[in-house]
Amino acid sequence: MLSFQLASIPGVSVLAEEPLSRHTRFGLGGPAALLCDASTEAACIEAFRIIQASGAPRMIMGGGTNLVVSDAGVRGVILRYTGARIERNNMHLRVESGAVLQDAVDTSIRFGMKGLETMTGIPGLVGGALYGNAGAYGRSIQELVECVHATNGNGITAFRNEDCHFRYRSSIFKDSKQWVILSTELRFTSGDAAALAEKAAGIRAIRDAKYPPDMKCAGSIFKNLLFAELPPSAQAQVPPTLVREGKVPSAWFLEQAGVKGLRRGDIQVATYHANLVYNDGAGTAADLVGVIQELKRRVYERFGFELEEEVQYAGFES
Numbered sequence: 444m445l446s447f448q449l450a451s452i453p454g455v456s457v458l459a460e461e462p463l464s465r466h467t468r469f470g471l472g473g474p475a476a477l478l479c480d481a482s483t484e485a486a487c488i489e490a491f492r493i494i495q496a497s498g499a500p501r502m503i504m505g506g507g508t509n510l511v512v513s514d515a516g517v518r519g520v521i522l523r524y525t526g527a528r529i530e531r532n533n534m535h536l537r538v539e540s541g542a543v544l545q546d547a548v549d550t551s552i553r554f555g556m557k558g559l560e561t562m563t564g565i566p567g568l569v570g571g572a573l574y575g576n577a578g579a580y581g582r583s584i585q586e587l588v589e590c591v592h593a594t595n596g597n598g599i600t601a602f603r604n605e606d607c608h609f610r611y612r613s614s615i616f617k618d619s620k621q622w623v624i625l626s627t628e629l630r631f632t633s634g635d636a637a638a639l640a641e642k643a644a645g646i647r648a649i650r651d652a653k654y655p656p657d658m659k660c661a662g663s664i665f666k667n668l669l670f671a672e673l674p675p676s677a678q679a680q681v682p683p684t685l686v687r688e689g690k691v692p693s694a695w696f697l698e699q700a701g702v703k704g705l706r707r708g709d710i711q712v713a714t715y716h717a718n719l720v721y722n723d724g725a726g727t728a729a730d731l732v733g734v735i736q737e738l739k740r741r742v743y744e745r746f747g748f749e750l751e752e753e754v755q756y757a758g759f760e761s
């Protein structure tokens with residue numbers, strides 16, 4: 444039996460029928476048939492090999508901050524790599540993917556390493572950040588990555604930065620979904636620790652006002668838009684001052700479509716930010732998906748293009 448096989452690997456623990464609402468920032472989602480945590484690289488490789496050989500549906504999870512899990516939950520196995528070491532060597536950090544991103548940010552700031560400070564306050568783990576090429580304030584993690592180590596259940600493969608196919612909120616790991624990211628090597632430039640800390644504190648204050656730490660949400664629901672890829676009729680309506688580094692905030696289109704404050708059940712679109720949807724109590728994934736579809740529909744009807752989710756879905760196969 445798969446559960447027994449996995450639990451017998453040293454460094455692996457398994458929970459059966461574990462509610463994913465306990466492990467997602469939205470506080471939503473039914474159970475995972477098996478939730479499997481692997482604490483060492485060897486354990487993770489072996490667990491992933493066994494899961495794949497079993498043919499069971501499987502999914503990798505990090506901190507659950509960017510996930511919409513269905514009310515029915517996830518059939519099959521969810522695998523998490525929990526190795527979280529952060530090692531410094533001059534201007535380099537080697538970080539395991541189960542480390543909290545903020546811990547890597549804090550370490551870099553403490554040692555006067557410049558580059559991650561703008562990612563202060565992005566929730567989740569380092570593996571999730573690499574998968575989605577997380578970023579903020581015009582910077583993204585790809586700028587620091589020298590190398591990513593990942594497994595497909597058969598040893599460890601090293602991906603150089605260019606092999607990761609990083610682009611806006613995406614990577615090769617998102618394209619193929621056949622890899623568990625295990626660790627990364629990040630390269631920094633030298634900076635002044637006090638100045639970096641001050642910058643990070645400023646960013647943290649802005650972020651905490653926008654996303655209170657106890658808010659059950661995923662940050663932005665939709666990716667921003669590349670201006671060049673918008674239909675000409677939509678381009679013509681965008682105020683030029685909104686276009687930054689070739690992108691237009693999806694919040695602007697949502698706001699024009701009048702979605703601020705929209706509510707279904709306990710799922711709420713923020714009154715102050717049209718691209719922020721949160722669970723205001725006992726929301727359901729069904730209502731959340733309903734709201735997301737409604738937002739997409741309104742923008743499509745008004746501007747003639749479809750918004751693309753930044754959040755990832757789990758358990759919606761049927």
Ligand SMILES: Cc1cc2nc3c(=O)[nH]c(=O)nc-3n(C[C@H](O)[C@H](O)[C@H](O)COP(=O)(O)OP(=O)(O)OC[C@H]3O[C@@H](n4cnc5c(N)ncnc54)[C@H](O)[C@@H]3O)c2cc1C
Nearest residue numbers: 505506507508509567568570571572577578624654661662
């Ligand atoms: C309040 C708030 C603010 C946010 N602000 C930002 C922001 O400014 N910028 C930004 O980029 N994001 C932001 N996010 C989104 C989110 O925090 C990031 O996408 C984060 O990097 C996701 O990490 P995670 O560990 O929670 O991943 P999860 O949500 O657990 O997973 C996300 C995806 O990554 C995959 N994944 C996770 N770990 C691994 C791994 N080890 N190997 C392979 N695949 C893996 C999963 O399969 C899943 O598809 C915000 C979220 C919240 C709640």
